[in-house]
Amino acid sequence: MARVRKTVTIRGVAEEAGVSLQTVSRVINGGPNVRPQLREKVQAAIDRLGYVPSLAAQRMSGSRSYIILAINDRERTLADWRDRMGTDWVDQMLLGGILTCSKHGYRMMVELVDTHSDHVERELGAALSALQPDGVILTPPHSENPLITDLLAHRGIPFARIGSDAPGAGIRLTMGDAGAAHLATSRLAELGHRRIAMIAGPAQYSLSGWRIEGWRRALVEAGLPHEGLLEVGDFGYDSGARAARVLLDRNPDCTAIIASSDQMALAALEVARERGLDVPRDLSLISFDNTPIVRFTQPPLTAIDQPIAETVSRAVEQLIARSPETDDSAVIEIAAALVERASTAPAPAKTPDHG
Amino acid sequence: MARVRKTVTIRGVAEEAGVSLQTVSRVINGGPNVRPQLREKVQAAIDRLGYVPSLAAQRMSGSRSYIILAINDRERTLADWRDRMGTDWVDQMLLGGILTCSKHGYRMMVELVDTHSDHVERELGAALSALQPDGVILTPPHSENPLITDLLAHRGIPFARIGSDAPGAGIRLTMGDAGAAHLATSRLAELGHRRIAMIAGPAQYSLSGWRIEGWRRALVEAGLPHEGLLEVGDFGYDSGARAARVLLDRNPDCTAIIASSDQMALAALEVARERGLDVPRDLSLISFDNTPIVRFTQPPLTAIDQPIAETVSRAVEQLIARSPETDDSAVIEIAAALVERASTAPAPAKTPDHG
DNA sequence: ATTCCGTTTGTGAACGATCACAATTTGGGG
DNA sequence: CCCCAAATTGTGATCGTTCACAAACGGAAT
Numbered sequence: 001m002a003r004v005r006k007t008v009t010i011r012g013v014a015e016e017a018g019v020s021l022q023t024v025s026r027v028i029n030g031g032p033n034v035r036p037q038l039r040e041k042v043q044a045a046i047d048r049l050g051y052v053p054s055l056a057a058q059r060m061s062g063s064r065s066y067i068i069l070a071i072n073d074r075e076r077t078l079a080d081w082r083d084r085m086g087t088d089w090v091d092q093m094l095l096g097g098i099l100t101c102s103k104h105g106y107r108m109m110v111e112l113v114d115t116h117s118d119h120v121e122r123e124l125g126a127a128l129s130a131l132q133p134d135g136v137i138l139t140p141p142h143s144e145n146p147l148i149t150d151l152l153a154h155r156g157i158p159f160a161r162i163g164s165d166a167p168g169a170g171i172r173l174t175m176g177d178a179g180a181a182h183l184a185t186s187r188l189a190e191l192g193h194r195r196i197a198m199i200a201g202p203a204q205y206s207l208s209g210w211r212i213e214g215w216r217r218a219l220v221e222a223g224l225p226h227e228g229l230l231e232v233g234d235f236g237y238d239s240g241a242r243a244a245r246v247l248l249d250r251n252p253d254c255t256a257i258i259a260s261s262d263q264m265a266l267a268a269l270e271v272a273r274e275r276g277l278d279v280p281r282d283l284s285l286i287s288f289d290n291t292p293i294v295r296f297t298q299p300p301l302t303a304i305d306q307p308i309a310e311t312v313s314r315a316v317e318q319l320i321a322r323s324p325e326t327d328d329s330a331v332i333e334i335a336a337a338l339v340e341r342a343s344t345a346p347a348p349a350k351t352p353d354h355g
Numbered sequence: 356m357a358r359v360r361k362t363v364t365i366r367g368v369a370e371e372a373g374v375s376l377q378t379v380s381r382v383i384n385g386g387p388n389v390r391p392q393l394r395e396k397v398q399a400a401i402d403r404l405g406y407v408p409s410l411a412a413q414r415m416s417g418s419r420s421y422i423i424l425a426i427n428d429r430e431r432t433l434a435d436w437r438d439r440m441g442t443d444w445v446d447q448m449l450l451g452g453i454l455t456c457s458k459h460g461y462r463m464m465v466e467l468v469d470t471h472s473d474h475v476e477r478e479l480g481a482a483l484s485a486l487q488p489d490g491v492i493l494t495p496p497h498s499e500n501p502l503i504t505d506l507l508a509h510r511g512i513p514f515a516r517i518g519s520d521a522p523g524a525g526i527r528l529t530m531g532d533a534g535a536a537h538l539a540t541s542r543l544a545e546l547g548h549r550r551i552a553m554i555a556g557p558a559q560y561s562l563s564g565w566r567i568e569g570w571r572r573a574l575v576e577a578g579l580p581h582e583g584l585l586e587v588g589d590f591g592y593d594s595g596a597r598a599a600r601v602l603l604d605r606n607p608d609c610t611a612i613i614a615s616s617d618q619m620a621l622a623a624l625e626v627a628r629e630r631g632l633d634v635p636r637d638l639s640l641i642s643f644d645n646t647p648i649v650r651f652t653q654p655p656l657t658a659i660d661q662p663i664a665e666t667v668s669r670a671v672e673q674l675i676a677r678s679p680e681t682d683d684s685a686v687i688e689i690a691a692a693l694v695e696r697a698s699t700a701p702a703p704a705k706t707p708d709h710g
Numbered sequence: 711a712t713t714c715c716g717t718t719t720g721t722g723a724a725c726g727a728t729c730a731c732a733a734t735t736t737g738g739g740g
Numbered sequence: 741c742c743c744c745a746a747a748t749t750g751t752g753a754t755c756g757t758t759c760a761c762a763a764a765c766g767g768a769a770t
Binding site: 362364365366376377380383384408409411412413414415416417418 | 725726727728729
């Protein structure tokens with residue numbers, strides 16, 4: 001019969017060290033006003049007993065919960081998982097979040113919430129009541145949903161909004177979407193492309209607008225046209241295929257496409273293949289996201305790498321360091337980078353043969 | 356000044372419904388012996404106030420924590436994340452875990468732990484003390500680490516071991532590795548392949564052995580040789596490349612390879628390309644895992660789909676339903692499936708030209 | 711010495727729920 | 741109509757920690 005060792009509590013430590021509970025508590029939390037000698041003694045007792053404070057008890061006694069809650073879109077996440085498309089957002093959020101949280105003694109929890117459903121508030125409210133997180137990280141499109149941001153603001157829970165610069169409460173972080181799109185477009189212009197199309201994301205995402213803006217600005221700067229070169233998808237494969245077809249039908253002289261998601265880029269690649277267009281000889285392709293799959297396509301895709309992990313990491317640090325009334329006016333921007341692979345090349349010397 | 360609504364507690368509900376705390380508690384937990392009429396009244400009060408019990412308080416008062424902890428290998432996970440290889444294990448664990456947990460009012464938390472480090476026990480012990488989870492899910496190689504399983508058994512925390520059939524405490528679940536390898540090998544034999552090689556995983560994973568066993572058995576049944584056709588890798592790309600080179604050097608007449616991970620299969624694909632071998636004309640390839648990337652390689656890979664999500668889901672259900680002393684003797688097996696894509700084809704009519 | 715003030719340590723209450731048990735109600739049989 | 745057991749409801753005590761505040765300590769200024 002394995003004697004189950006009784007849980008070590010702060011009381012056990014106090015007895016072991018011969019001090020009061022409060023003193024142990026001070027040592028745990030790095031409180032001030034403890035003589036170094038005593039602190040060491042208590043710390044030794046903690047180590048000897050292998051004591052770790054109970055998160056539940058800490059939370060109960062009015063202190064922090066040491067939990068950061070990351071909210072993701074349920075529908076998209078589940079669809080991606082089920083289709084085995086991978087969920088780079090979740091992966092990268094965890095990478096950035098777990099590491100940074102654990103560095104500060106926090107933990108990260110992932111919650112899936114339906115944006116569109118009319119019980120967002122109930123769902124999220126339940127999670128908040130149950131978990132009582134010290135901070136919440138909102139990804140698009142939740143970061144732009146006033147129902148959600150209002151709820152959090154009203155409850156007084158610090159939160160970070162990724163991919164939204166709409167004014168209002170909350171720390172705001174963006175990944176330089178306009179700049180990234182501008183960079184990608186300029187690069188294509190440098191390579192001699194004259195008709196550079198874009199497959200954008202849906203309008204309800206602010207970042208869709210920013211990317212369009214960056215693309216358009218780069219075209220204007222390069223003296224290139226943009227009429228008829230914009231199509232909108234929903235980030236998914238099918239919408240990307242449709243958009244690519246429309247784009248190529250309408251613009252036989254189009255030699256480059258920027259897609260606002262990897263899946264849409266993949267679709268464009270397939271459409272090009274269908275039509276006998278070689279990538280990158282006849283058509284250059286740049287995608288947004290840089291998820292694992294685009295490294296293994298034929299050819300590997302040039303892509304804009306979204307620094308999700310770093311952004312989430314920054315968000316976590318902001319939330320943890322947060323004093324109740326900090327200034328949220330600034331938008332923190334983490335720049336995205338362009339990863340050049342084999343799907344981009346100089347524009348063909350002449351218009352591709354059409355006859 | 357946004358008036359921050361005071362948190363609704365069980366006391367508020369009790370007052371609203373005009374009953375005692377205990378009665379509300381009974382309603383929350385679906386306890387017996389509450390008259391339907393009263394139950395409804397209390398439920399109405401709960402709904403009206405939007406009350407949700409605090410997890411921390413529930414845990415404090417000796418009840419469950421409603422948390423399931425999933426342990427993953429830190430090293431591998433971080434490497435995969437950083438290399439942007441995707442982490443299908445984590446993805447699929449979350450898919451299966453989060454959904455099943457939330458169905459039962461539980462939550463899932465992911466913890467990364469170093470298997471090899473000598474402070475496994477301290478790390479895991481800290482997590483257990485802090486979180487006090489109601490159950491733990493162990494993935495390979497943790498599921499086979501006696502330090503970990505002993506720790507959990509000693510603490511009396513129910514746990515599930517995925518990919519281990521070693522006797523001992525804990526619910527055991529496997530994904531039919533032997534059967535899957537047998538299936539893949541038989542399929543290749545049916546296609547006329549005579550020399551079917553395997554790139555196995557490291558020996559410290561039981562599942563590596565099972566896969567080898569399934570492969571060997573299928574070969575024996577088909578009257579085919581297996582000498583010199585086995586190489587061992589570490590699941591990573593580089594080791595796969597090395598193994599593929601050794602295998603092809605040693606067996607110029609080898610026409611099919613089964614790799615024990617997608618990354619090793621990808622490496623084999625690249626090695627084949629280097630050597631001018633066409634996949635699948637000259638060489639058939641089957642991989643284990645079926646992560647997102649193998650659908651987009653050229654050609655898309657035939658792969659064994661590991662039912663991770665379903666396995667984790669089953670594990671969660673077992674853990675939740677667990678009574679302190681249930682029988683752990685049976686091993687639950689969730690069968691893997693073979694997804695046929697374009698990397699497998701009938702064996703070439705003759706030995707590939709070699710000269 | 712004495713006083714004072716800042717530093718260090720200790721004490722009881724509180725957090726929000728459940729547990730064990732006590733009190734009350736209910737429903738049938740005698 | 742009474743009594744008893746079962747069903748229903750209520751009452752402290754309790755979990756492990758921090759909070760607010762009180763007490764003891766120590767050194768410098770008086």
